[in-house]
Amino acid sequence: MIVVREIAKLRNEIRKQQIASGLDKKIGFVPTMGFLHEGHASLLRKARELADIVVLSIFVNPIQFGPNEDYERYPRDEERDLALAEREGVDIVFMPSVEEMYPQPIKTKVSVSADLTSQLCGASRPGHFDGVTTVVSKLFHIVDPDYAFFGLKDAQQVAVIQQMVQDLSMKVTIVPCPIVREQDGLALSSRNVYLEPEQRKQALVLSQSLQLAKQLIATNDNITIGELQEQVVRHIESAPLAVIDYVQILNFPELSLIHPSTPLSFVQNQIIIALAVKFGSTRLIDNVVLHGKDVVSHV
């Protein structure tokens, strides 16, 4: 496994490995902010399966954090990340500094329109998705991947990036991968380390409320979008430390609104039940994508 920190060196290394293994060899790319967990490991395994050369990037991207967010204290552990990468058979790790990625303040922005980026996480994190699409676009230009792998925990991010790739005719194929959870159901996130023990216990209401929604859908043919949303909210509120940021049910991946009085059985398309809940200053997200009564893991 090769670790490179400079853009030019990364390009050379990829080119070298491509020439060595045949120019028709496919590049699989997993962009991350590091502090890797089993969710990231599942992306790397999928990349290993589909691609010939697996590139992992680790870069805590300042331009996707708001001024009052956790950029400075975002958890970092280079050594552990490299061990996990090695274990998962990564070929090349790209770990650039902020100066390498943004030698001058960046003047170019790639943005996806408000109908995809202004609600859900975009509402409480203004500018966040512009930072994501800009850095992902830059990373795609540097790595030039055939496939890029993203976790569905950030389902809105997947929808936004798919839109960007389609609109700008990028050659990469986006591969969305299922959410990975702890044994007790908590979706894996680098931010879980922020949780105090009691917060960690109560954080189970996120996954539980999605389970509840699935049960309600399975047993009640006439339930409306509004009733479903209300039940999810009620369950989350049963945790005294939980402060709801949003609980929304939208068409997926369009992220367009569905009228609350619509019976679920009338909805033809995929929907997402998406949650963001704060425990103290830690904001957790979770979601499920459904098509009628069926859970969809691929989008």
Added chain:
Amino acid sequence: MIVVREIAKLRNEIRKQQIASGLDKKIGFVPTMGFLHEGHASLLRKARELADIVVLSIFVNPIQFGPNEDYERYPRDEERDLALAEREGVDIVFMPSVEEMYPQPIKTKVSVSADLTSQLCGASRPGHFDGVTTVVSKLFHIVDPDYAFFGLKDAQQVAVIQQMVQDLSMKVTIVPCPIVREQDGLALSSRNVYLEPEQRKQALVLSQSLQLAKQLIATNDNITIGELQEQVVRHIESAPLAVIDYVQILNFPELSLIHPSTPLSFVQNQIIIALAVKFGSTRLIDNVVLHGKDVVSHV
């Protein structure tokens, strides 16, 4: 010469020609809006010189025109364009329809910040450069060129695209090419066909005023930026049909302001003298890039 109208076919054709001629062969790309003239021909010749496979695109891009601009009446002549392309040894012409480029309304925008895009042509054409950077970015993803060729008549466009390429780490090298002029000095433009005979005659004040500026610089060591600008304005105003949109002298390619009282001999960097002048509803642009007393054709 192959003519293709679909993105997928273009990709296949480029790939085919690359495999035939060796994968290390360089792709040169000339993006245009068609109605080709000798200015475009000079770009194609430069591409032929530097690259192995020359791709020309012809696409009148609706998203870079304002609502009251000349998108509908922009001149088109497919047959003549293809003859010129053939003559210049183009390998592949890409002529997509609007539906092929934008099957749905595009939700993704690539934009360069206001310090490069809000003055000069950006001031009278709001949103214009967003349309340019978005379509150029999309075309770059489709063609994947090693070199792309742009005329310096649109000097601000060159500066904006260079910024985009650098910020987003696109692999392409931008090759700016000198302005091509009629015998009498008028800079070539597809829009010159709009000019009535008397407007065409008076349109010479653009290039003449730039010649005048060069003479003033050569003979007057103490001339200030403000005096130079005033002389250029005065000369253009000698044409009764000319209506000045802007006459600006800026640092190039940063496009930052220079205080009018600054003597030219104090300016260390490249500067641009940029003009936009309307004759009736036809807006013409012209410019010269200088470094001290020297005319710079490469940036």
